[in-house]
Amino acid sequence: SQTIHQWPATLVQPVGSPLSLECTVEGTSNPNLYWYRQAAGRGLQLLFYSVGIGQISSEVPQNLSASRPQDRQFILSSKKLLLSDSGFYLCAWSVGLIYGYTFGSGTRLTVV
């Protein structure tokens, strides 16, 4: 069966520090991968998505970047965190839209 792993579950980082969040998928090949963010009391915002290794599409200009070094690995990074980067970060995968998206358990990032 397919599973998605996302870590860490919670993270507190000082302003100006770097960030690396990792997401891996098991049990499927060539998944589409997504990073979403949910700020406190707000809706889900799509940040990045990838349809293949090395292929990254960015939805909004921001202080973040994404990379997909392997087929089932998706990494969200920042060189210098801002206070506004705080939020709940969710990774998701899909194989064709018809089967829907499967989300990870999320990382709650607090920038202090």
Added chain:
Amino acid sequence: DAKTTQPTSMDCAEGRAANLPCNHSTISGNEYVYWYRQIHSQGPQYIIHGLKNNETNEMASLIITEDRKSSTLILPHATLRDTAVYYCIVTPRNSGNTPLVFGKGTRLSVIA
């Protein structure tokens, strides 16, 4: 540009049916209606989807009007664990590579 309109919040008594409406008056012929829900501090969970016929699974039923301009998600016997934000999403049928865009959804509160 919002493709769907949902009430901000709804209450439902435990054990009763919860009927969550969604308006998608600009839906086109090749677009599906998807429903997801997000329980607090978790990632969204796929519920059901449909094109033009009514659909039912172990979680819910989806009723789509004949003109496809609106739909209703039905939770037949709501429990406290169904308290969540419910998202109605319209997306093209053959857009496996086009990310889902989540709106603000409906916050359903199931009351004992």
